[in-house]
Amino acid sequence: MTRDADVDTRSAAGPLSPPVQRVSKDGPRQRFGRLLRSAPGVVLLVVSLVVLIAVWQYAQTRIRAVPPLYLPPPSAIWHALLENFRNGQFQQNIAFSLQNYGVGLAIGASAGVAIGLVTGGIRKVNIILTPYIWALYSTPNIAFQPILIVALGFTPLPKIIMIILGVIFPIIVNTIAGVEKVDGSLLRAARVFGANRLQLYLKVAVPYTVPFIMTGLRLGATRGLLYMYISEIYGSTNGLGYMVLQATHRFQTPTAFAGVVLLVVMSILIVQVLQIVPRFLPHTREAKI
Amino acid sequence: MTDAVGRPLEHERAVDAGTPLIEADRLSIEYEKTRERTRLLALYDFTLTVPAGEFLVIVGPSGCGKTTFLSAVAGLVAPTSGSVHFEGAPVRGPGPDRAMVFQDYALMPWRTVEKNVRFGLEMAGRRGPRHNDAVQSYIELVGLAGFEKSYPHELSGGMRQRVGLARALVVDPKVLLMDEPFAAVDAMTREIMQGELARIIQETGKTVVFVTHSIDEALTLADRIAVITSRPGRLQEIIQVDLPRPRYEKDVKASPRYQELREHVWGLLQQEVSQNLRSGVE
Ligand SMILES: Nc1ncnc2c1ncn2[C@@H]1O[C@H](COP(=O)(O)OP(=O)(O)OP(=O)(O)O)[C@@H](O)[C@H]1O
Ligand SMILES: [Mg+2]
Numbered sequence: 271m272t273r274d275a276d277v278d279t280r281s282a283a284g285p286l287s288p289p290v291q292r293v294s295k296d297g298p299r300q301r302f303g304r305l306l307r308s309a310p311g312v313v314l315l316v317v318s319l320v321v322l323i324a325v326w327q328y329a330q331t332r333i334r335a336v337p338p339l340y341l342p343p344p345s346a347i348w349h350a351l352l353e354n355f356r357n358g359q360f361q362q363n364i365a366f367s368l369q370n371y372g373v374g375l376a377i378g379a380s381a382g383v384a385i386g387l388v389t390g391g392i393r394k395v396n397i398i399l400t401p402y403i404w405a406l407y408s409t410p411n412i413a414f415q416p417i418l419i420v421a422l423g424f425t426p427l428p429k430i431i432m433i434i435l436g437v438i439f440p441i442i443v444n445t446i447a448g449v450e451k452v453d454g455s456l457l458r459a460a461r462v463f464g465a466n467r468l469q470l471y472l473k474v475a476v477p478y479t480v481p482f483i484m485t486g487l488r489l490g491a492t493r494g495l496l497y498m499y500i501s502e503i504y505g506s507t508n509g510l511g512y513m514v515l516q517a518t519h520r521f522q523t524p525t526a527f528a529g530v531v532l533l534v535v536m537s538i539l540i541v542q543v544l545q546i547v548p549r550f551l552p553h554t555r556e557a558k559i
Numbered sequence: 560m561t562d563a564v565g566r567p568l569e570h571e572r573a574v575d576a577g578t579p580l581i582e583a584d585r586l587s588i589e590y591e592k593t594r595e596r597t598r599l600l601a602l603y604d605f606t607l608t609v610p611a612g613e614f615l616v617i618v619g620p621s622g623c624g625k626t627t628f629l630s631a632v633a634g635l636v637a638p639t640s641g642s643v644h645f646e647g648a649p650v651r652g653p654g655p656d657r658a659m660v661f662q663d664y665a666l667m668p669w670r671t672v673e674k675n676v677r678f679g680l681e682m683a684g685r686r687g688p689r690h691n692d693a694v695q696s697y698i699e700l701v702g703l704a705g706f707e708k709s710y711p712h713e714l715s716g717g718m719r720q721r722v723g724l725a726r727a728l729v730v731d732p733k734v735l736l737m738d739e740p741f742a743a744v745d746a747m748t749r750e751i752m753q754g755e756l757a758r759i760i761q762e763t764g765k766t767v768v769f770v771t772h773s774i775d776e777a778l779t780l781a782d783r784i785a786v787i788t789s790r791p792g793r794l795q796e797i798i799q800v801d802l803p804r805p806r807y808e809k810d811v812k813a814s815p816r817y818q819e820l821r822e823h824v825w826g827l828l829q830q831e832v833s834q835n836l837r838s839g840v841e
Contacts, residue, residue: 459665462633462653463679463730473682477669 342524347531350524359513360532367509368536370426371498374433375491382438382490383483386445390479391471396446403446407439412500419505429501429509436497440489448482449475481548488544495537580734580766581609581632585641587791588627601627603791604641611733614760614767616777618824619787619795620831625770628792629736632768633659646733655683658727662739664719666711672698672722673707679730697725700759717748724756734766742772753779757805774824778817779806786827789834796827 306313323344329335330343338346354360389399414435418428452475460474502511510529517525586605589598602624609615617625630636631643634652643650645657658679666675676698680690698707701721711719720740727735741749757780760767771777777784777800784798800820802811811817 455661455663455665456667458635459659459661460678460682461635462657462659463726464653464655464682466682469682473678474667477667480669 339521339523342527346524347527350522351528351531354525354528360528363508363510363513363529364532364536366426367498367502367511370429370501370509371433371494373426374430374498375437375494377430378434378437378490378494379441379487381434382441382486383445385438386442386483386486387449387476387479389442390446390449391475400446403439403442406435407443411435411497415501415504424505424507429498429506432497432501433494437490437494440493441483441486444482444486444489445479448479451482452478484544484548488541491540491544492537495533495540499533579608579644580611580613580646581607581768582644583607583628583631583641584644586628586631586638586643587640588624588631588636589639590627600791602631602793604793605787606641607785607794607797609734609766609768611766612764614769614780614782615785616769616771616781616783617785617787618771618774618777618828619792620789620828621772623787623789623831624792625787626738628787629659629738629768629770632734633657633736655679655730656733658730658732658735660720660723660727660735660737660740662742664711664716664723664743666719666722666726668711671708671710672703672714675711675722676725676729678726683730693729693731694725697729700728700762701725702755715748716744717752720744720752724759728759728763728765732765734768735760737767737769739770739772741776749776756780761804774821774828775812777824778802778820779811784824786824786831789831795831798824 302313327344330338330341331345342350351360385399389396389403411432415428415432418431422428422431456474456478457470460470465473498509499511502509503515506512510533514526514529514533517523517529583605586602587600588602589600592599605624605628607628617628619625627636631638632645632650634650634654634657645654667678670678673694676694677690680686680694695707698704701724703718703721703725706714706718711722714722720743723740741752744752753776767780769777769780781800784800786795786798787793788795798820802814802817802820
């Protein structure tokens with residue numbers, strides 16, 4: 271077999287496909303085929319995105335399927351994006367949002383892990399706290415926002431608290447699950463080799479829980495982003511959510527869409543970062559969650 | 560410390576093959592089945608003595624209480640009635656004089672080979688260069704030199720069990736409790752591991768209580784074989800394995816004595832298993 275056979279997608283069509291097709295050595299088509307095979311997910315994503323944007327652009331500039339006020343064409347969104355970066359609007363709002371988010375995530379994650387580890391490890395605490403945790407987890411915590419704003423004003427603090435509320439519960443719940451599910455045979459082995467109760471907890475249960483914490487962190491981080499956004503829609507004079515809302519009120523829909531695009535990009539980046547982190551922890555690769 | 564006759568215990572134990580190291584006397588163990596609110600009698604009126612320096616292999620039908628017996632010696636479960644004595648004292652809990660090797664390896668996936676082997680020492684707060692050397696030398700003894708920094712998921716089943724063996728040996732226990740340690744590795748690795756275990760036990764002079772479902776494995780390794788009845792487990796028969804050592808499979812398997820012993824153990828087990836089937840247990 272020649273090297274071409276590996277490259278030519280048509281060779282899959284069977285022995286009857288005409289060999290003439292293989293004449294060109296390394297055309298764009300072959301190069302694309304190779305790329306498609308090496309990273310199919312990324313390639314298909316890019317292709318579908320390009321198609322989507324093209325169709326969208328065409329539909330909204332030529333056909334005007336939906337009034338552009340409700341659905342601006344991608345080109346308008348792109349211009350709004352550039353414009354708002356040029357005048358510094360975006361930077362300022364993103365900085366405000368991300369600062370709150372960073373503080374909320376840091377506090378929510380560390381408190382969530384701590385609460386989860388203690389709750390999972392101490393039976394009595396578990397019995398007492400579990401109903402509260404689940405009650406708060408299943409309530410739409412947005413309900414607290416008006417109270418927080420009344421109590422704390424138009425400061426970043428109520429927003430940070432909202433983000434903490436968003437982040438903390440998935441982390442607590444997953445951490446508890448990790449401690450509770452700790453592999454019985456590992457505990458047995460540790461006991462045989464002389465581990466006392468504290469050691470069983472610190473040397474077996476806690477490390478066993480790390481992959482569960484990572485899952486909680488991923489869920490909490492995205493949920494926190496949602497809460498960040500919500501906290502800026504109501505009772506706020508700053509931030510990405512506020513900006514989108516203002517733009518909508520002023521019928522600047524391209525700017526509103528640009529804000530949403532930024533939010534999407536931010537969430538993707540955050541989720542990606544949190545998916546890369548576990549690769550540096552040796553046992554999470556194996557963890558069966 | 561001296562024993563009843565006034566001999567020092569520490570050094571002569573291995574040589575002194577007559578001293579009972581483990582004594583189970585009319586041992587019964589019941590498990591509480593919390594969900595069904597019933598109790599399950601795993602071992603009943605089980606009496607067995609293991610002298611120091613012996614390689615005892617336990618065989619018996621599935622669910623007859625073999626693991627339960629090892630757990631009782633390890634101090635993980637307490638007798639419901641009867642007793643287990645270790646070196647003359649009743650077993651009250653786990654201790655560094657008894658180490659275990661598990662069928663599912665039970666290695667900490669977040670620890671490297673070296674740190675897994677070190678686990679028992681760490682729990683006992685034994686640190687320092689002397690212990691580091693011990694860890695290293697046992698890793699070498701089980702043939703894992705060069706894999707100190709590997710994680711369990713990077714190793715084959717056979718290699719993982721070598722880690723399990725090194726982890727047990729490094730605490731310098733008086734007895735190794737091995738619960739079907741090679742059941743999960745492939746046939747060829749299994750034979751190699753049996754050979755190496757026999758060599759290591761000969762070198763270290765450890766007492767071993769070894770559970771297996773393989774009669775050939777039992778005959779290859781054992782000084783004595785204890786056959787246990789189906790649940791509730793009782794001691795059915797003890798067989799002295801008077802085959803010469805080292806027992807390289809080929810030579811041993813060819814001997815008529817081996818066949819004789821094999822058929823005898825097989826007969827005992829078959830009897831148990833068919834009884835099991837008739838009475839509808841599992
Ligand atoms: N923790 C436990 N709780 C309740 N029942 C148990 C427990 N451990 C074991 N048993 C039961 O006790 C009986 C004996 O179990 P054990 O594990 O000692 O058998 P075994 O001889 O090791 O079996 P196998 O050859 O399958 O490993 C079994 O019926 C088992 O279901
Ligand atoms: Mg068992």
